[in-house]
Amino acid sequence: MRKNTTVINALYGIVVTLILAVxxxxxxxxxxNGYIGASVLAMLIGMVFHPLVKKLLPSFTGIDLVAKxxxxxxxxxxxxxxxxxxxxxxxxxxxxxxxxTLATAFIxxxxxxxxxxxxxxxxxxxxVGTGVCGGSAIAxxxxxxxxxxxxxxxxxxxxxxxxxLMVVLFPIAGQFFGMTDLGFGLWTGTAINDTSxxxxxxxxxxxxxxxxxxxxxxxxxxxxxxxVFIYSIVNQRIEQKARQSDESSDATxxxxxxxxxxxxxxxxxxxxxxxxxxxxxxxxxxxSVSKFFMVMSLxxxxxxxxxxxxxQSGILPMVHGFIISMLVVIVSFVIQVILGxx
Numbered sequence: 001m002r003k004n005t006t007v008i009n010a011l012y013g014i015v016v017t018l019i020l021a022v023x024x025x026x027x028x029x030x031x032x033n034g035y036i037g038a039s040v041l042a043m044l045i046g047m048v049f050h051p052l053v054k055k056l057l058p059s060f061t062g063i064d065l066v067a068k069x070x071x072x073x074x075x076x077x078x079x080x081x082x083x084x085x086x087x088x089x090x091x092x093x094x095x096x097x098x099x100x101t102l103a104t105a106f107i108x109x110x111x112x113x114x115x116x117x118x119x120x121x122x123x124x125x126x127x128v129g130t131g132v133c134g135g136s137a138i139a140x141x142x143x144x145x146x147x148x149x150x151x152x153x154x155x156x157x158x159x160x161x162x163x164x165l166m167v168v169l170f171p172i173a174g175q176f177f178g179m180t181d182l183g184f185g186l187w188t189g190t191a192i193n194d195t196s197x198x199x200x201x202x203x204x205x206x207x208x209x210x211x212x213x214x215x216x217x218x219x220x221x222x223x224x225x226x227x228v229f230i231y232s233i234v235n236q237r238i239e240q241k242a243r244q245s246d247e248s249s250d251a252t253x254x255x256x257x258x259x260x261x262x263x264x265x266x267x268x269x270x271x272x273x274x275x276x277x278x279x280x281x282x283x284x285x286x287x288s289v290s291k292f293f294m295v296m297s298l299x300x301x302x303x304x305x306x307x308x309x310x311x312q313s314g315i316l317p318m319v320h321g322f323i324i325s326m327l328v329v330i331v332s333f334v335i336q337v338i339l340g341x342x
Contacts, residue, residue: 012058063303074294080283096339098216124231130328158322189213
C-alpha cells in the first residue's frame with residue numbers, strides 16, 4: 001500500500017512538471033522573436049508557483065525525479081543533434097574565438113567571484129552559462145558540483161537577463177560596425193548564451209548570419225564534454241580535502257567518482273551522429289525530445305526553489321554575470337578584428 005502511495009505521489013509531481021513544460025513552450029511560441037527560452041520561462045513560473053505546489057502536493061518525489069534524473073537524460077539526448085564534423089565546418093577562426101571567450105569567462109569569472117566573496121559553485125555556474133551555452137551548460141555542470149537549486153536558478157536568471165538585452169542590442173551594433181554576415185554570425189554564436197537568444201539576434205541581422213550563428217552555437221555546445229570532466233575532478237578534489245580531517249572517511253581519490261556517466265553517453269550520442277548511425281532526421285527528433293525534457297527538468301528545479309532563498313544571494317552575483325558577459329562580448333569582437341573577420 002505504501003509503495004503504491006509513493007508511486008502515485010511521484011506521478012503527481014511528474015504530471016505537474018509535464019503541464020508546466022507544455023504551458024511554457026506554448027507561451028514561448030506565442031511571444032515574438034523568441035526573446036525568452038522555454039526552459040528559463042518554466043523555471044521562473046515554477047518559482048512563482050513553488051509555495052502553492054508545496055501546499056497541494058503530498059510530496060516532491062516526482063518533481064525531484066524529473067529535476068535529477070530527467071535532466072541527465074535530456075543532456076544525453078542533446079548529443080544526437082551535434083556532430084564532430086561541425087567543428088570542421090565552422091572553421092579555424094571560430095574555434096580560435098571560442099578558445100578566447102571560454103578562457104575569459106572562466107578566468108575572470110573565478111577572479112571576480114573571489115573578489116565578490118561569492119560561493120564558488122554559483123560563480124562557476126554563471127561562468128559556465130556565459131562561456132558555453134547558457135541553460136544547457138548550467139544544467140550539465142550543476143549535478144557534477146552538487147549545486148543548490150537556488151544557485152542554478154540564480155545562474156540561469158543572470159544569463160537570461162543579459163541575453164534579453166543582447167537580442168535587442170546586437171543587431172543594432174552589427175549594423176553600426178558594418179559587420180559582414182559571417183562576422184556577425186560568429187560574434188553572436190560565441191558571445192550570446194542561450195540558443196533561442198542566439199537565433200533571435202542573428203536572424204534579426206540576416207538569414208545568412210543566422211545560419212552561421214546556429215552552427216557556431218552548436219559547436220560551442222561540444223565544450224560541455226571537457227568542461228564537465230574538469231569540474232568532476234575539481235569537485236572530487238574539494239570534497240577529498242574536506243574529508244581529510246575526518247579519519248573515519250575515505251579521503252582517497254577515486255576515478256569512478258569523477259566520471260559523469262551521463263556525459264559519456266552524451267559523447268557516445270555525438271559519435272553515433274557523426275558516423276551516421278543516427279541520421280539527421282532521427283537526431284533532430286531526439287533533439288526535440290531533449291529540449292522538452294530540459295524544459296520539464298528546469299521547471300522542476302523552479303518548483304523546488306524558494307524565490308526568497310534566491311534573493312538572499314543579493315545583487316553581486318548578478319553584477320558578476322553582467323561583467324563576465326560584457327567581457328566575453330568584447331573579447332569575441334576584438335579577436336575577430338585581429339583575425340580580420342569584422
